[in-house]
Amino acid sequence: xxxxxxxxxxxxxxxxxxxxxxxxxxxxxxxxxxxxxxxxxxxxxxxxxxxxxxxxxxxxxxxxxxxxxxxxxxxxxxxxxxxxxxxxxxxxxxxxxxxxxxxxxxxxxxxxxxxxxxxxxxxxxxxxxxxxxxxxxxxxxxxxxxxxxxxxxxxxxxxxxxxxxxxxxxxxxxxxxxxxxxxxxxxxxxxxxxxxxxxxxxxxxxxxxxxxxxxxxxxxxxxxxxxxxxxxxxxxxxxxxxxxxxxxxxxxxxxxxxx
Amino acid sequence: xxxxxxxxxxxxxxxxxxxxxxxxxxxxxxxxxxxxxxxxxxxxxxxxxxxxxxxxxxxxxxxxxxxxxxxxxxxxxxxxxxxxxxxxxxxxxxxxxxxxxxxxxxxxxxxxxxxxxxxxxxxxxxxxxxxxxxxxxxxxxxxxxxxxxxxxxxxxxxxxxxxxxxxxxxxxxxxxxxxxxxxxxxxxxxxxxxxxxxxxxxxxxxxxxxxxxxxxxxxxxxxxxxxxxxxxxxxxxxxxxxxxxxxxxxxxxxxxxxxxxxxxxxxxxxxxxxxxxxxxxxxxxxxxxxxxxxxxxxx
Ligand SMILES: Nc1ncnc2c1ncn2[C@@H]1O[C@H](COP(=O)(O)OP(=O)(O)OP(=O)(O)O)[C@@H](O)[C@H]1O
Ligand SMILES: [Mg+2]
Numbered sequence: 196x197x198x199x200x201x202x203x204x205x206x207x208x209x210x211x212x213x214x215x216x217x218x219x220x221x222x223x224x225x226x227x228x229x230x231x232x233x234x235x236x237x238x239x240x241x242x243x244x245x246x247x248x249x250x251x252x253x254x255x256x257x258x259x260x261x262x263x264x265x266x267x268x269x270x271x272x273x274x275x276x277x278x279x280x281x282x283x284x285x286x287x288x289x290x291x292x293x294x295x296x297x298x299x300x301x302x303x304x305x306x307x308x309x310x311x312x313x314x315x316x317x318x319x320x321x322x323x324x325x326x327x328x329x330x331x332x333x334x335x336x337x338x339x340x341x342x343x344x345x346x347x348x349x350x351x352x353x354x355x356x357x358x359x360x361x362x363x364x365x366x367x368x369x370x371x372x373x374x375x376x377x378x379x380x381x382x383x384x385x386x387x388x389x390x391x392x393x394x395x396x397x398x399x400x401x402x403x404x405x406x407x408x409x410x411x412x413x414x415x416x417x418x419x420x421x422x423x424x425x426x427x428x429x430x431x432x433x434x435x436x437x438x439x440x441x442x443x444x445x446x447x448x449x450x451x452x453x454x
Numbered sequence: 455x456x457x458x459x460x461x462x463x464x465x466x467x468x469x470x471x472x473x474x475x476x477x478x479x480x481x482x483x484x485x486x487x488x489x490x491x492x493x494x495x496x497x498x499x500x501x502x503x504x505x506x507x508x509x510x511x512x513x514x515x516x517x518x519x520x521x522x523x524x525x526x527x528x529x530x531x532x533x534x535x536x537x538x539x540x541x542x543x544x545x546x547x548x549x550x551x552x553x554x555x556x557x558x559x560x561x562x563x564x565x566x567x568x569x570x571x572x573x574x575x576x577x578x579x580x581x582x583x584x585x586x587x588x589x590x591x592x593x594x595x596x597x598x599x600x601x602x603x604x605x606x607x608x609x610x611x612x613x614x615x616x617x618x619x620x621x622x623x624x625x626x627x628x629x630x631x632x633x634x635x636x637x638x639x640x641x642x643x644x645x646x647x648x649x650x651x652x653x654x655x656x657x658x659x660x661x662x663x664x665x666x667x668x669x670x671x672x673x674x675x676x677x678x679x680x681x682x683x684x685x686x687x688x689x690x691x692x693x694x695x696x697x698x699x700x701x702x703x704x705x706x707x708x709x710x711x712x713x714x715x716x717x718x719x720x721x722x723x724x725x726x727x728x729x730x731x732x733x734x735x736x737x738x739x740x741x742x743x744x745x746x747x748x749x750x751x752x753x
Contacts, residue, residue: 255648255652276654
């Protein structure tokens with residue numbers, strides 16, 4: 196197994212309720228490799244198994260068959276070694292904790308001293324431009340701010356792999372574009388590898404170094420499209436190259452859906 | 455902080471409303487009495503007042519001021535006043551209720567945490583927890599006292615009768631705490647649980663950092679119900695088991711002497727009401743203390 200891969204998946208299969216009448220094969224014969232520092236977006240028809248793939252990678256559920264290794268370890272081992280930071284569509288903050296204490300949560304579980312974790316949490320909030328809101332409760336923050344706290348929390352323990360499942364899906368277009376720029380900034384500053392699930396083709400193109408297109412259920416990676424934009428600043432969205440990439444991904448997705 | 459001053463103002467307003475409520479209650483009582491006297495309900499030809507509803511004479515409805523004056527009266531010349539007797543009884547009953555309430559809360563939470571571990575345990579045990587509450591309290595109270603006197607000699611401390619009454623309060627408390635506690639412990643979203651899993655959090659860490667704090671908003675309504683139930687249960691338990699020293703015994707005594715002094719019974723009943731209010735008040739204060747820090751300003 197190559198050591199220079201963060202994630203290596205081969206022949207992955209996941210069947211829910213195997214052997215029963217309600218058995219569902221969500222993923223079958225799926226291969227995917229991710230190198231360090233890559234930003235890979237996964238896009239595919241609704242219900243094809245994107246979230247399932249992410250949960251398999253994160254070691255939250257076990258595959259039925261196939262190989263999956265993260266930094267050369269099994270997903271379970273990687274999870275126990277805290278290799279993952281996860282961000283879901285719902286920010287999932289604990290509403291009885293202030294923003295800074297939410298960011299501290301994983302550090303607390305890992306036994307960091309109060310002083311160290313407070314310092315790190317403050318640092319992370321700064322990274323997501325929320326330094327002024329450390330002592331606010333989630334109920335006092337907007338949806339976008341909550342999601343930024345959730346990103347800060349996921350990054351606080353410097354995971355080698357950031358797993359994001361439609362993290363901006365619940366946000367309005369303006370906030371969404373702002374968050375995309377923020378995420379790119381964070382990605383550059385932290386040297387993290389990101390796997391990012393989205394329904395938005397422009398979002399995938401803008402953020403990623405590579406877009407992986409999934410087929411309908413049982414899902415596999417049907418196509419991988421490298422994205423090569425000259426710079427990833429907001430105005431790149433209005434360039435010819437950007438449109439070309441978006442259109443390429445769209446055509447691929449369409450052809451995959453009608454296979 | 456504007457937040458704090460608004461909550462303080464709200465509290466002052468609530469106190470004021472409560473005082474007005476008491477005055478209105480006293481006025482209604484007095485008004486009903488005056489009306490009954492005016493229409494002379496002793497004749498019993500007035501179809502509601504005096505027959506269907508209580509009669510308004512001083513035996514059945516002592517004047518409000520007489521009841522208030524009774525607090526300072528002593529049954530025997532120079533002896534303890536009725537107010538003092540009631541206070542002592544209330545403190546005795548409150549202790550029984552508080553000990554039982556505390557034990558019931560711990561047991562209830564323990565049951566909830568055990569049932570949380572598996573769906574099968576929940577399905578298997580919960581019906582019995584619910585069935586436990588169909589046992590009539592009045593029937594088991596004397597049994598508990600007898601059992602306490604004879605069967606608990608193995609305990610390292612001496613078992614007193616009042617502890618048996620506490621046990622009744624425990625019995626009434628553990629149930630709502632277990633049922634609501636379990637719902638609260640199960641309330642975190644699947645995402646929150648998966649997040650904890652992704653941090654490789656152990657079962658105990660999940661319980662302490664996620665499930666227990668999430669259960670508090672579910673737990674407090676149960677605790678408020680349990681607080682009143684504990685006081686009422688303690689009073690009923692004292693009466694039915696014949697335990698001396700508390701409000702239950704006092705109510706029984708005063709009811710026996712109702713003909714010679716009905717005001718006393720009213721004093722004891724007011725004492726019982728205040729005791730219940732104190733119990734709920736303590737729980738509500740704890741709730742404010744614990745939940746007000748959540749940013750959502752608790753009512
Ligand atoms: N716990 C489960 N038990 C049984 N079936 C499941 C479970 N989780 C997912 N599935 C099934 O697996 C398939 C893929 O689900 P998944 O949530 O991964 O899709 P998705 O691509 O994330 O969809 P969406 O785009 O709507 O988020 C679906 O058909 C779903 O019904
Ligand atoms: Mg999904």
